[in-house]
Amino acid sequence: MKPFTFERATSGADAAAAAERHPGAKFVAGGTNLLDLMKLEIETPTHLIDVNSLGLDKIEKTPEGGLRIGALVRNTELAADENVRRDYGVLSQALVAGASGQLRNMATTAGNLLQRTRCPYFYDTNQPCNKRNPGTGCGAIGGYSRQHAVIGVSDACIATHPSDMAVAMRVLDATVETIRPDGSQRKIPIAEFHRLPGDKPHIDTVLMAGELITAVTLPKPIGGRQIYRKVRDRASFAFALVSVAAIVQRDGSGRVALGGVAHKPWRIEAAEAEMPNGAKAVVARLLAGAKPTNENAFKIKLVERALASVLAEAKGA
Amino acid sequence: MRTGGEHMSNPEDCELKGGASEESEIVHNDTGITRREFIIAGTATVAATMLPTLAYGQTPQQPKLVQPQMAKVALKVNGTSHELELDTRTTLLDALREHLRLTGSKKGCDQGQCGACTVIVNGRRINSCLTLAAMHQGDSVTTIEGLGTPDNLHPMQQAFVKCDGYQCGYCTAGQICSAVAMLNEIKAGIPSHAMADITAQPKLTGAELRERMSGNICRCGAYSNIAEAITEIAGRTV
Ligand SMILES: Cc1cc2nc3c(=O)[nH]c(=O)nc-3n(C[C@H](O)[C@H](O)[C@H](O)COP(=O)(O)OP(=O)(O)OC[C@H]3O[C@@H](n4cnc5c(N)ncnc54)[C@H](O)[C@@H]3O)c2cc1C
Ligand code: SF4
Ligand code: FES
Ligand code: FES
Numbered sequence: 137m138k139p140f141t142f143e144r145a146t147s148g149a150d151a152a153a154a155a156e157r158h159p160g161a162k163f164v165a166g167g168t169n170l171l172d173l174m175k176l177e178i179e180t181p182t183h184l185i186d187v188n189s190l191g192l193d194k195i196e197k198t199p200e201g202g203l204r205i206g207a208l209v210r211n212t213e214l215a216a217d218e219n220v221r222r223d224y225g226v227l228s229q230a231l232v233a234g235a236s237g238q239l240r241n242m243a244t245t246a247g248n249l250l251q252r253t254r255c256p257y258f259y260d261t262n263q264p265c266n267k268r269n270p271g272t273g274c275g276a277i278g279g280y281s282r283q284h285a286v287i288g289v290s291d292a293c294i295a296t297h298p299s300d301m302a303v304a305m306r307v308l309d310a311t312v313e314t315i316r317p318d319g320s321q322r323k324i325p326i327a328e329f330h331r332l333p334g335d336k337p338h339i340d341t342v343l344m345a346g347e348l349i350t351a352v353t354l355p356k357p358i359g360g361r362q363i364y365r366k367v368r369d370r371a372s373f374a375f376a377l378v379s380v381a382a383i384v385q386r387d388g389s390g391r392v393a394l395g396g397v398a399h400k401p402w403r404i405e406a407a408e409a410e411m412p413n414g415a416k417a418v419v420a421r422l423l424a425g426a427k428p429t430n431e432n433a434f435k436i437k438l439v440e441r442a443l444a445s446v447l448a449e450a451k452g453a
Numbered sequence: 454m455r456t457g458g459e460h461m462s463n464p465e466d467c468e469l470k471g472g473a474s475e476e477s478e479i480v481h482n483d484t485g486i487t488r489r490e491f492i493i494a495g496t497a498t499v500a501a502t503m504l505p506t507l508a509y510g511q512t513p514q515q516p517k518l519v520q521p522q523m524a525k526v527a528l529k530v531n532g533t534s535h536e537l538e539l540d541t542r543t544t545l546l547d548a549l550r551e552h553l554r555l556t557g558s559k560k561g562c563d564q565g566q567c568g569a570c571t572v573i574v575n576g577r578r579i580n581s582c583l584t585l586a587a588m589h590q591g592d593s594v595t596t597i598e599g600l601g602t603p604d605n606l607h608p609m610q611q612a613f614v615k616c617d618g619y620q621c622g623y624c625t626a627g628q629i630c631s632a633v634a635m636l637n638e639i640k641a642g643i644p645s646h647a648m649a650d651i652t653a654q655p656k657l658t659g660a661e662l663r664e665r666m667s668g669n670i671c672r673c674g675a676y677s678n679i680a681e682a683i684t685e686i687a688g689r690t691v
Binding site: 166184 | 521578583584
């Protein structure tokens with residue numbers, strides 16, 4: 137790990153301003169992704185701003201009838217929250233499908249959204265990787281690509297976003313709230329928060345330098361049967377090969393977002409018109425134009441089957 | 454190729470091996486480069502292609518810090534307060550093991566994947582390898598040394614002894630800390646992936662136990678006895 141200076145921020149505005157004062161700075165929340173990457177010197181901040189004491193660890197009702205989740209709310213607390221379990225069940229299910237009990241006790245809402253890819257070439261500093269070192273090439277294209285993206289890929293990068301929580305946030309139409317070093321605040325719809333790789337795969341999100349996430353808000357609950365289905369190589373403590381977050385209403389209409397298939401949680405609202413016509417029809421629209429590799433083409437069929445099973449479960453209840 | 458030779462006991466085999474390595478000096482192509490030269494040249498090429506990599510690793514405006522930076526942190530560990538001044542890079546695990554000499558917590562993977570470093574901070578189990586000591590100003594940490602002592606074992610420690618919940622013991626401190634905190638999580642109603650209904654109150658079934666303990670890997674595969682030990686204690690508390 138490279139040396140760095142350390143400070144504990146006391147307010148959101150304070151933290152964002154500190155980030156501007158130190159060009160090589162990063163925020164640290166749970167540390168579960170950042171420290172892992174710092175040990176490998178994939179992330180090399182020269183200054184760490186500890187955001188754990190900002191008081192952003194509350195879950196509150198919004199005047200609109202939704203929920204405001206502080207950026208520092210731990211994954212365990214969010215999954216266990218009574219309102220989340222009752223009204224946004226897909227989110228609780230996605231959270232408990234991720235990582236381990238110990239990690240969820242540290243991992244935060246903001247950190248989870250901002251976790252970086254698990255592409256094995258990104259982690260192996262001996263390998264070329266445009267995300268880690270722009271311009272060096274992509275080891276996964278033409279390499280071992282079983283876990284990689286099938287849609288929204290570019291010639292520069294085929295990595296997936298590894299978060300389970302973010303997929304549920306996408307199907308729930310969450311909004312990310314931030315504060316910038318100049319004190320201004322903005323609200324970013326989750327659909328626009330994560331980027332596709334394009335020719336700049338080293339940039340994962342639309343956040344700007346020094347911009348701090350303060351909260352994630354959820355709109356008023358929409359009811360329906362909410363299901364998160366994660367398919368992985370072992371039954372627990374593994375990242376998704378594919379995952380499906382679905383909200384199915386009584387009349388068969390609903391919403392679907394996918395994990396494990398793209399550089400961001402994948403949702404095409406237009407495909408949801410096909411919900412009453414079954415999984416095959418939905419996936420045909422949702423993954424139209426997919427460009428899988430020979431090694432990960434199975435994901436398309438897997439998504440279809442996972443969604444079929446989710447729709448069957450929703451109907452049965 | 455050479456390393457294979459080290460394990461050979463037959464001197465004739467070794468000689469054969471020696472012959473083969475001499476043969477490798479033969480020029481195999483028309484560039485006139487021997488294999489040994491080729492390997493050396495190859496290494497240099499790797500080093501050269503690594504250069505842009507390093508250059509990209511840091512944005513130009515970033516100041517370079519080469520000296521270790523220090524930070525002060527006050528921690529309460531197993532009931533005792535400590536004021537430490539540490540290299541900012543020190544993880545909580547390294548602070549416990551290297552600075553406070555509490556070597557019960559183990560470093561398995563150092564990447565959050567094995568659970569050997571599990572300790573209880575402010576009542577919650579965490580991986581001490583993926584958190585900095587400096588991030589725990591004022592926190593209360595309980596390690597395996599604080600759960601019980603050799604003459605006065607914690608009930609979970611007793612159950613592990615009774616049920617033989619280990620073989621080499623490397624994962625054991627993490628398993629025990631994790632199990633103690635896990636039972637409290639069930640009591641507090643924290644849901645898990647094993648629940649069919651996420652709004653229900655959790656119960657400690659076999660499936661729940663396996664799911665909730667999946668962050669603790671045992672290379673020796675002592676899982677069935679670990680599960681037995683935890684179930685025995687759970688029977689009394691959950
Ligand atoms: C072994 C292992 C298995 C895992 N398995 C899964 C899994 O199955 N599913 C899954 O979804 N995840 C999994 N994870 C990932 C885990 O969920 C993330 O590491 C975690 O959510 C990151 O949150 P954090 O608070 O620890 O982030 P940190 O590591 O503290 O930060 C991550 C990034 O976010 C930035 N950041 C943090 N807070 C803010 C803020 N408020 N504003 C702006 N920037 C901020 C940091 O600067 C950093 O760049 C796993 C992790 C490990 C180690
Ligand atoms: S897929 Fe993306 S993250 Fe993986 S090696 Fe290629 S550029 Fe890097
Ligand atoms: S050493 Fe911390 S999880 Fe393996
Ligand atoms: S007892 Fe050896 S690793 Fe678990």
